[in-house]
Structure formats: structure tokens, C-alpha cells
Amino acid sequence: MVQAIINLGEHEDRILNIIKGKFGLKNKSDAVNLAILKFEESIDPELRPEYMAKLQGIKKQKGTRFKSVEELRKKIENA
Secondary structure (H helix, E strand, O other), X not given: OOOXXXXXXXXXXXXXXXXXXXXXXXXXXXXXXXXXXXXXXXXOOOOOHHHHHHHHHHHHOOOOOOOOHHHHHXXXXXX
16 A cells, blocks of 8 residues: 555545545545546547557457367477
């Protein structure tokens, strides 16, 4: 667990108290964690264009099916 000392304004402190009370949390640390989780759900990570192109190339590749782990192991060992 990472500990941090943060400086909050009066308004932000009130918001944390509201979150703490609304969700029945024990302390402001739990309220901060909940706020971070909620924010994380709302953001959509942007991937670099070159990585997206690489992913598209991988998706177009044809896969190989194996009937068993042993069959896969044989192919890997012979390669």
C-alpha cells in the first residue's frame, strides 16, 4: 500500500465527506479510492496509432488449432 499526503481545498474536502457518507465508508482514504475507481471507469485509454496498426495486423493473422497440449508441444519443439 502506498501512502500519500495530499493537500485538499475546502470544497474538495466537503466532496470527500459527501462520498464517505453516501457510500458508508469508514474514512476519507476509502472515499478517495472510490472516486479514483469511478474516474477510471469513465476514461478510455488512447493507444498510439502505430500500436493500433500492429494490433490490426495481428488480428488478420490466421491461427493454428491444436487438438491437445501434446500436439502444441511437438510443434514448438520441432520449430
